[in-house]
Amino acid sequence: MGRGKVVLERIENKISRQVTFSKRRNGLLKKAYELSLLCDAEVALIIFSSHGKLFEFSSIDMNSILQRYRQCCYSTQDTNIPEEGSHNLYQEVSRLRAKCETLQRSQRNFLGEDLEPLAFKELEKIEKQLDKTLSQARQRKTQLLFDKMEELRLKEQELEEENKQLKTKLEEVVLRLPAIQGVGDPSKADGYKHSEPLPTLQMGHHQFVYQEQAFDARTNIPGKSNPTPRWLS
Template sequence: MGRGRVELKRIENKINRQVTFSKRRNGLLKKAYELSVLCDAEVGLIIFSSRGKLYEFASAGMNRTLERYQRCCYTPQESNLADRETQSWYQEVSKLKAKYESLQRSQRHLLGEDLGPLSVKELQNLEKQLEGALTQARQRKTQMMIEQMEELRRKERHLGDINKQLKNKFQLESEGQASQFRAIQGSWESAALVQANSFQGHPSHSGAMDCEPTLQIGYHNFVPQEGGNVQRTVEENNYIQGWVL
C-alpha cells in the first residue's frame, strides 16, 4: 500500500512539532544547497523558528542576494525616484566636500601657509580678519582676567572674615585664661592670708618658736664667791669635772 496523503495543519503536540521542524528545516537547507550547485542558481533561504531563532542559507552571500532582489522588485517609477535621490545625495556630498576643502584652505591661510596664490585684496581681507580675531581674543582675555581678579578678591574677603573670627576667638580664650589665672592667684593669696592670720592668733606657738633650747658642752666655769670655803669650792669643781654634759 502507498503512503496516504498527509493533511497540512499545525501540529498540536509541541515535541512532535519541534522534531518535524528540525527534520524539514535540514531537508530544506539541503535542497537549497543542491539546487544552487546542480543548477548554478543564486539561492537565498531565510527561516525563523517559532522561538525567533534565525536559520539562513545563501549561495552568493545574503546581502548580495537581497540587493539583487530589491533591484529586481523595483518598478520603473521607483527606480527613477531612487536615481533622483542618489543624484541628490551625490550633489550634497559634492557641496560638503567643496565646503570642507574651502575651510581647510582658510585654516591654512590663517596659519600663514599657502599665501602665494592670494592677491593683495585677499591678503588685506585676511589681515583684517586676523586683526578682528586678535581683538576679540584680547577682549576675552581681559574679561577672564577681570573675572579671576574678582574671584580672588572675594576669596580674600572671605579669608579676612575668617581671620577676624579666629582673632576674636583667640582674644576671648586669652581673656578667659587670664581671668581664670587671676582667680586662682587670688584664691592662693586669700588662703595664704588666712593661714598667716591663724598663726598670728596663737601667741603660744610664737613664744615656743622664739624659745630655742640651749645645749652647753664642756666644763662649767665656776667662780668662787668671796669669803667662801675654798676647800668646798675645789671639791665641787672636781665633782663637776667628772662629767662632761
C-alpha cells in the first residue's frame, strides 16, 4: 500500500516543525552539492531558519557567486529599462501628435475652413459650439461693461467729494481775506493817526531843525519876512 499525499501547509507543532526543517534542510544541501558536482555548476544556497539561524552552501566562494549574481541582475535591469522607457515615450509622442492634429483640425473648422469633408452631424455640432461660444463671449463683454460703469461711478463720487472739500476750503479763505488785508494796510488799522515828522538833531550847530519840507513851509508864509527860528521865540 502506497503512502498518502502529503498536504503542504504550515506545521503547527513546534517540535514536528523543527524536525521537518532539519531533515529537509539536509536534503536540500545534499541536492545542491550533488548538482554542483554532477553538472559542474556554481551553486550557492542560503537558508535562514525561523529563529534567524543561517545555513549556507556554495560550490565555490560565496562572495564571488553573489557578485556575479548582482552583476547579472543589474545589467539585465539596465538593458530593459531604456527599451521600456523608449517604447513608452514613443507611445506618448504618438498620442500627443494625434491630439495636436485633432485640435488643429477643430480650429480650422471653427474658422470656417476644411468644412467639405464634414458630415451633417459634425457641422451641427460645430454650429452649437459656436453659438455657445458666442453667448459666453457676449455675457463676458456685458459683465466687463457693467464693471467699467461701476468703476466710473465710484470715481465720479470721489471727484464730487473732493470738489466739495475744495469748495469749503475756498469759502473759508474768502471769509478770512478782509481781515488779512486789514492787517497788511496800516491806514485801515483801528486807532492809527498821522503824526508830524519828528525833529532831528544836527550835530555841531546845537539847534533843532525840522525836516526840510516843514521848514520850507513855515519860511514861505505870506506877509512875513525873516522868520525867527522857533527856538528863539
